[in-house]
Amino acid sequence: MTEAPSEKAPAIDGKAYWREVIRLTLALLAIWFLVSFGAGILFREALDAIKIGGAPLGFWFAQNGAIYVFVALIFYYCFAMNRIERKYRIQG
Amino acid sequence: MDWTIFWVVSTFAVYIGIALWARAGSTNDFYVAGHGVHPIVNGMATAADWMSAASFLSMAGLIAVLGYGGSVYLMGWTGGYVLLALLLAPFLREFGKFTVPDFVGDRYYSDTARLVAVICALFVSFTYIAGQMSGVGIAFSRFLGVDFNTGIFIGMGIVFVYAVLGGMKGVTYTQVAQYVVLIFAYTVPAIFISLMLTGNPIPQLGFISNIKGEDVSMLQKLSDTLTSLGFSEYTTTNKTVFDVFCITAALMFGTAGLPHVIIRFFTVPRASDARLSAGWALVFIALLYTVAPAVGAFSRLNVISTVNETTYVAPGETYAAEAAALAAEGIAPSPDWFARWEATTLVGFEDKNGDGVMQIRGPNAPDGLANEVTINNDIAVLASPEIAQLPDWVVGLMVAGGIAAALSTAAGLLMVISSAVSHDLCRRTFFKGMSDKSELRVARLAAAGAVVAAGFMGIYSAQLAFVAQVVAFAFGLAAASLFPVILLGIFWKRMNREGAIASMLTGLIPTFAYIWHFKLGAGKDAGPDQWFLGVSPEGIGFVVMILSMIVGAGVSLATKAPPQDIQDLVEDIRVPGQRAPHGIADAGMSPVD
Numbered sequence: 001m002t003e004a005p006s007e008k009a010p011a012i013d014g015k016a017y018w019r020e021v022i023r024l025t026l027a028l029l030a031i032w033f034l035v036s037f038g039a040g041i042l043f044r045e046a047l048d049a050i051k052i053g054g055a056p057l058g059f060w061f062a063q064n065g066a067i068y069v070f071v072a073l074i075f076y077y078c079f080a081m082n083r084i085e086r087k088y089r090i091q092g
Numbered sequence: 093m094d095w096t097i098f099w100v101v102s103t104f105a106v107y108i109g110i111a112l113w114a115r116a117g118s119t120n121d122f123y124v125a126g127h128g129v130h131p132i133v134n135g136m137a138t139a140a141d142w143m144s145a146a147s148f149l150s151m152a153g154l155i156a157v158l159g160y161g162g163s164v165y166l167m168g169w170t171g172g173y174v175l176l177a178l179l180l181a182p183f184l185r186e187f188g189k190f191t192v193p194d195f196v197g198d199r200y201y202s203d204t205a206r207l208v209a210v211i212c213a214l215f216v217s218f219t220y221i222a223g224q225m226s227g228v229g230i231a232f233s234r235f236l237g238v239d240f241n242t243g244i245f246i247g248m249g250i251v252f253v254y255a256v257l258g259g260m261k262g263v264t265y266t267q268v269a270q271y272v273v274l275i276f277a278y279t280v281p282a283i284f285i286s287l288m289l290t291g292n293p294i295p296q297l298g299f300i301s302n303i304k305g306e307d308v309s310m311l312q313k314l315s316d317t318l319t320s321l322g323f324s325e326y327t328t329t330n331k332t333v334f335d336v337f338c339i340t341a342a343l344m345f346g347t348a349g350l351p352h353v354i355i356r357f358f359t360v361p362r363a364s365d366a367r368l369s370a371g372w373a374l375v376f377i378a379l380l381y382t383v384a385p386a387v388g389a390f391s392r393l394n395v396i397s398t399v400n401e402t403t404y405v406a407p408g409e410t411y412a413a414e415a416a417a418l419a420a421e422g423i424a425p426s427p428d429w430f431a432r433w434e435a436t437t438l439v440g441f442e443d444k445n446g447d448g449v450m451q452i453r454g455p456n457a458p459d460g461l462a463n464e465v466t467i468n469n470d471i472a473v474l475a476s477p478e479i480a481q482l483p484d485w486v487v488g489l490m491v492a493g494g495i496a497a498a499l500s501t502a503a504g505l506l507m508v509i510s511s512a513v514s515h516d517l518c519r520r521t522f523f524k525g526m527s528d529k530s531e532l533r534v535a536r537l538a539a540a541g542a543v544v545a546a547g548f549m550g551i552y553s554a555q556l557a558f559v560a561q562v563v564a565f566a567f568g569l570a571a572a573s574l575f576p577v578i579l580l581g582i583f584w585k586r587m588n589r590e591g592a593i594a595s596m597l598t599g600l601i602p603t604f605a606y607i608w609h610f611k612l613g614a615g616k617d618a619g620p621d622q623w624f625l626g627v628s629p630e631g632i633g634f635v636v637m638i639l640s641m642i643v644g645a646g647v648s649l650a651t652k653a654p655p656q657d658i659q660d661l662v663e664d665i666r667v668p669g670q671r672a673p674h675g676i677a678d679a680g681m682s683p684v685d
Contacts, residue, residue: 012667012670014663014666014667014670017667018666018667021666025178025179028174028178029174029178032171032174032175036167036171036340036344037337037340037341040163040167040340041333041336041337041340042333042337044160048327052300053297053300053301053309054300054301054302054308054309054310054311054312055299055300055309055311055327056311056327059160059163059311059327060300062160062163062166062167063155063160063162063163063166063299063385064166064296064299064300064382064385066166066167066170066171067166067167067170067374067378067381067382068378068382070170070171070173070174070374070378071371071374071375071378073174074173074174074177074178074367074370074371074374075371077177077178077367077371078177078364078367078368078371081364081367082364085364085668090667090668090669090670091668091669
């Protein structure tokens with residue numbers, strides 16, 4: 001339940017780790033915002049002038065596209081977090 | 093109908109079998125499935141937990157009617173998982189306790205904060221669960237000829253067995269089975285309809301393809317058909333951009349703040365599994381959610397092209413002969429699926445102009461004719477196998493799929509309700525010295541009580557007006573009252589007890605009052621011009637959420653910083669594997685590994 005102090009031996013630079021996590025999180029949230037609120041709502045009318053297959057692009061983002069990007073974002077986050085954790089020798 | 097009974101009975105047997113296999117031996121098993129659920133398995137369970145009877149049966153039909161306006165549900169109910177994965181799930185898992193009020197109460201070193209969180213969790217969950225139980229009742233009464241109340245009792249009995257015996261462990265594995273049932277029932281007819289209409293077997297691609305054998309896209313043809321009948325264009329909405337923005341945001345942040353979704357991520361072994369699991373959950377959800385707009389559009393086009401301007405033939409034994417006679421004269425008869433579904437009252441025809449022909453018209457019909465055909469939203473999904481002319485056993489699977497969706501969501505909500513009573517109220521607030529063994533007994537009792545309470549709420553749901561407003565209440569309150577304190581509790585060390593209580597109350601009271609006023613109270617018939625900033629009750633949760641964060645931060649800064657123990661705790665949960673117990677934060681309950 002509690003960790004033995006010896007396991008923590010090489011001190012982890014928690015602050016630097018957290019800064020990197022925050023940077024990654026903000027970058028991914030920016031994309032999250034752009035594909036849903038941006039492409040699907042705020043810029044929809046402009047994007048609708050473009051077609052993807054037989055669908056107006058803004059409409060497609062709102063009904064399908066944003067969801068695909070959401071899935072990709074989470075898996076990229078997992079990948080990038082594992083990399084950061086390796087760098088700081090953190091074992092989740 | 094025989095196939096319906098077959099599928100319902102055999103899926104129920106599977107659920108009971110799983111329940112007997114996955115029994116809970118400790119509170120750790122009962123609340124968080126022993127932290128031993130694989131991230132992919134948890135992802136699947138989360139998807140079933142998440143997709144309710146409404147997602148399964150009604151969403152495609154709703155999108156078919158709303159067109160672009162239906163996008164708020166698609167983006168809102170999926171985008172929340174990005175927030176969960178990036179902002180909440182891994183950190184809450186690292187925190188290492190059983191419930192959402194555990195986090196609120198311990199992070200903010202206050203039983204008052206814990207109680208406010210319990211109130212939010214209970215209200216949200218009861219509103220949500222009543223709809224699921226009445227969904228089960230409707231499924232039974234409409235398709236199996238069983239009385240509505242009896243249907244609810246049967247549903248209660250099934251959930252009772254696996255929730256009371258197995259707790260979260262039983263719920264998790266039955267949800268996996270329920271996911272398989274519902275996704276199969278949903279996608280198979282969609283594939284065949286897509287193939288029939290566009291020649292492409294993948295519904296998501298059929299959605300953006302041309303109509304089979306024609307040089308016009310499916311969506312364009314749908315839009316043209318709709319406008320020619322006096323409906324508005326499919327790819328537009330009458331809501332303002334700002335309102336669409338707020339509704340989508342309220343649904344996203346609400347999704348991330350819903351206790352029955354959050355607790356699913358407590359069942360995996362580690363923080364890194366929690367984020368991975370959120371990814372898998374969204375994959376399994378996206379399988380249905382990206383198909384839904386296609387099913388909606390296909391069915392709207394299909395219904396219009398097969399029903400509009402056909403000559404009505406009454407259902408019954410004479411249908412086949414009469415339809416054949418009409419066809420022989422070169423007159424198109426109404427389709428047989430329409431006749432079959434008429435018995436369930438989900439579709440209806442009223443011959444307003446007395447010509448015996450069924451006219452589907454929008455509010456601005458160019459020929460001035462009135463609409464004569466009513467189609468329930470659920471038809472888009474329920475009748476999809478018949479429209480695609482699939483064999484009877486697929487038709488029967490739809491009802492089992494709808495019941496699976498309702499039961500899996502109900503079970504997740506039951507876990508929130510029962511743990512709020514046995515864990516948050518009994519063990520953490522009023523009887524702090526309780527042993528694990530007696531807590532487990534109380535937990536089973538609370539789960540049993542919650543099943544019964546939920547059943548009765550389902551039975552009386554028609555009289556409980558707020559139950560129909562699940563979307564507004566549950567998501568609005570989760571977004572405005574729970575999401576801010578959890579988020580700030582992780583990302584802002586300075587957030588303290590006073591700020592948290594102020595923030596939750598700021599989220600709870602105005603959201604509740606606003607939705608009540610405009611959905612059930614005096615402002616029920618008021619139009620958008622009376623809404624605050626033009627925001628509908630469904631979207632108000634987002635506006636109040638911003639307010640609640642500002643109030644919470646302001647009050648925190650004006651009062652004393654949280655104790656050192658709490659600040660150390662926050663540092664710990666940010667870094668995986670570093671969680672150690674910290675004085676007052678863990679005095680009432682040690683974190684579980």
